[in-house]
Amino acid sequence: MTAGSTEMSGIESSEKDEMAGKTLYDKLWDAHVVRTDEEGTSLIYIDRHLVHEVTSPQAFEGLRLADRRPWRTDTVLATPDHNVPTTDRSRGIEDPIARTQVETLDANVAEFGITYFPMGDVRQGIVHVIGPEEGATLPGMTVVCGDSHTSTHGAFGALAHGIGTSEVEHVLATGCLVQKKSRNMLVSVDGKVGPGVTAKDIVLAIIGEIGTAGGTGYAIEFGGEAIRDLSVEGRMTVCNMAIEAGARAGMVAVDEKTIDYVKGRPYSPQGEQWEQAVAAWQDLKSDDDAEFDRVVRIDAAQIAPQVTWGTSPEMVVGVDARVPDPAGESDEVKAGGMRRALEYMGLEANRPITDIAVDKVFIGSCTNSRIEDLREAAAIVKGRKKADSVRLALVVPGSGLVKQQAEEEGLDRIFLDAGFEWREPGCSMCLAMNADRLESGERCASTSNRNFEGRQGQGSRTHLVSPAMAAAAAIAGHFVDIRDFG
Ligand SMILES: CC(C)[C@H](C(=O)O)[C@@H](O)C(=O)O
Numbered sequence: 001m002t003a004g005s006t007e008m009s010g011i012e013s014s015e016k017d018e019m020a021g022k023t024l025y026d027k028l029w030d031a032h033v034v035r036t037d038e039e040g041t042s043l044i045y046i047d048r049h050l051v052h053e054v055t056s057p058q059a060f061e062g063l064r065l066a067d068r069r070p071w072r073t074d075t076v077l078a079t080p081d082h083n084v085p086t087t088d089r090s091r092g093i094e095d096p097i098a099r100t101q102v103e104t105l106d107a108n109v110a111e112f113g114i115t116y117f118p119m120g121d122v123r124q125g126i127v128h129v130i131g132p133e134e135g136a137t138l139p140g141m142t143v144v145c146g147d148s149h150t151s152t153h154g155a156f157g158a159l160a161h162g163i164g165t166s167e168v169e170h171v172l173a174t175g176c177l178v179q180k181k182s183r184n185m186l187v188s189v190d191g192k193v194g195p196g197v198t199a200k201d202i203v204l205a206i207i208g209e210i211g212t213a214g215g216t217g218y219a220i221e222f223g224g225e226a227i228r229d230l231s232v233e234g235r236m237t238v239c240n241m242a243i244e245a246g247a248r249a250g251m252v253a254v255d256e257k258t259i260d261y262v263k264g265r266p267y268s269p270q271g272e273q274w275e276q277a278v279a280a281w282q283d284l285k286s287d288d289d290a291e292f293d294r295v296v297r298i299d300a301a302q303i304a305p306q307v308t309w310g311t312s313p314e315m316v317v318g319v320d321a322r323v324p325d326p327a328g329e330s331d332e333v334k335a336g337g338m339r340r341a342l343e344y345m346g347l348e349a350n351r352p353i354t355d356i357a358v359d360k361v362f363i364g365s366c367t368n369s370r371i372e373d374l375r376e377a378a379a380i381v382k383g384r385k386k387a388d389s390v391r392l393a394l395v396v397p398g399s400g401l402v403k404q405q406a407e408e409e410g411l412d413r414i415f416l417d418a419g420f421e422w423r424e425p426g427c428s429m430c431l432a433m434n435a436d437r438l439e440s441g442e443r444c445a446s447t448s449n450r451n452f453e454g455r456q457g458q459g460s461r462t463h464l465v466s467p468a469m470a471a472a473a474a475i476a477g478h479f480v481d482i483r484d485f486g
């Protein structure tokens, strides 16, 4: 796509488009468009549909009422995650609403013949962790789920985004989704990050730079040396939060790391099909002459470990900074928002971030609950103890398989010996929907992705950080610069 192509008409335009380079997003889009109407609304084919208990009940009910069956069932994968208990599960789910939600999903998948990882199955976990883990998320796919953080799967060079409940029903029934194409944006993180700076810090810094509306109307491709240097799991963390930058989707080009990651997983192609797939995936990158509607460049070397101080992911600074002062903000509307956020967060302007004490620590969520995240946190915790002032340090693996892997590596012992809690997989304290939540006024260092008012419990205060930074805060009792935390 070229910047001027939309102004051209008829044959000239299509000739031009063929000549011009395509972005990764253009390629994924073009490969899935079934039809586009005169107003530019398209029907796109969906390769993978992930389903969880919160946004699916009405969709299944809709199918039932219309006497429809899913278009395909082999493309759909379901698991309960938001409302499952993370403590001892032998007594089932005690909360009646949560129990109904999970039992409804149990019944729906059985009725409609959908592959299911129920509670108790080692493969159960957060949808955005288990899709890639199973190889159900593959390069070149379109992936949807009734969940905003579906952007995570874009890390594989896939077009992945959240959909609403009525769309869940539509995709189940037809295998297609009505969409308008977004504009192309490139966020290039150039050069190398310094020590202690992780994927989470990169994405928080990006959101700090472009704002939570910076990606509105765009599909963002993350590129540049610092993104290429990330592991596939790190890229998932970055794409996970593309939605917090307002974007429709986030994605990263396919490379050898992507291919190595998906190889040999249960849903991955095998044998000859594998060779064919790998050959096809080589093209899943933007062409050298592709043009983006917007390009943002960020110098990786300038990124410090990040901590959010406010009630939006864009309210973020380096851990070596001070709490921003609204008095220094010339935009009155912005200054007002800052004052309100500081008041809610119970913070004084100009205080060093490292002075902020935390009550609880949460290491988990679809942003940071994969094995590398747990290793990163465990490396900090090893041989140390949780500060007495920290009431709870919770470690919640993203899936049963992540939990199993971590236990094989002895990570659970490291956390338990330090006074942390080691839980069963699920969304847990990421959102105040299940039993894991903060009390009013409590302050949490959290590896999740949202920090708005009450997100982790009514009146709760959330600071978004990386797993290493959360672990260090649990040990010290307040935020510390991980770079000084030998
Ligand atoms: C419950 C679900 C619809 C929601 C989402 O879509 O994001 C949740 O996962 C969240 O993170 O707030």
Ligand code: SF4
Binding pocket: 081, 082, 126, 147, 149, 365, 366, 367, 426, 427, 430, 431, 448, 449
């Ligand atoms: S872990 Fe949090 S952000 Fe991710 S799907 Fe669950 S509730 Fe949503």
